[in-house]
Amino acid sequence: MISIQVNHGIYICFLLIHIFLSRSLLRAEDIPDSQSAIEAIEQVTQSIVYLEFEQPVIEIVDGKEVEIWYRSEGRFIPKIQKTIGTGFLFQHNDRSYVVTAKHLLPRSRNGGTLYINTISDAAIPIRLEDIQKRVPFAQWFCHNEADIAMHPIVTFESDKPMVRFLHPTIIKHDKPELRSRVIVAGFPHGIGFGEGTISPLVEESYVLNWPSKLQVENLAKDVNYIFLRPHLDKGYSGSPVLTLRGSPSRSILSGHSMQLIGIHIAYITDPSGDKRSVVVPATYLIDILESEDFRRYEKARQETLKEPD
Secondary structure, X not given: OEEEEOOHHHHHHHHHOOOOOOOOOEOEOOOOOHHHHHHHHHHHHOOEEEEEEEEEOEEEEOOEEEEOEEEEOOEEEEOEEXXXXXXXXXXXXXXXXXXXXXXXXXXXXXXXXXXXXXXXXXXXXXXXXXXXXXXXXOOOEEOOOOOOEEEEEOOOOOOOEOOOEEOHXXXXXXXXXXXXXXXXXXXXXXXOEEOOEEOXXXXXXXXXXXXXXXXXXXXXXXXXXXXXXXXXXOOOOOOEEEEEOOOEOXXXXXXXXXXXXXXXXXXXXXXXXXXXXXXXXXXXHHHHHOOHHHHHHHHHHHHHOOOOO
């Protein structure tokens, strides 16, 4: 999670302006009721995964980046820092992926472990490094500017997962309604993951603006952002931000009832101390799906591999 201070000028400007490996689609009805909304939220949480990344600690010494090592039991080993966050499962052309915030990734853009819930309530670990080693061109596919990244998931190795996947048809392409209610599911400060089980927390927030290229320090300048209030804590980076409009009925979230408006990446603090969440619109995910690197991967997969049944 990124925490950002906003200067007075920006503040004033802001004030002015599941699968069970079956791959079947979860659709939704157009008219929701209270019970169907609860069911929809429950099914959204089944698309949420817990992410862990490890990388060496880097410090600036005499103006240069230096990897930090320390001595342990007579030998030197690198000092490692762990980053945690949230991701969600996504399906495109009948293939499976995990989507998260780009800033969570290691500097090397390699590896990472995601944990998926199962029917037996056990958390399945999936090592993305293993997938990178055996699948041609498998990697973290990152947007050049927006804080979004996506990685293939080839197979589930053990207990049958109790998950659902978001589908491209769920992406909201038009402007979200101002003050519309959204839900966000994730792991604030790592809460919701432990003892080998997964239970993401679900928060409500509200849309404050239409997607706009607001200049915020430490965030990419040529990217649209959506702001939410109340803000969400650390650990929600990479979480999907969804509007609820109806009742899901099958096994992959798509259609009209639920719409993915974006991915949560940070919160900002204005001069008064008030905080607002920052969301990257989900339409930037389409840019990744249409990128040259991703098309190269899809072509290699089609030629050399078949998705396991």
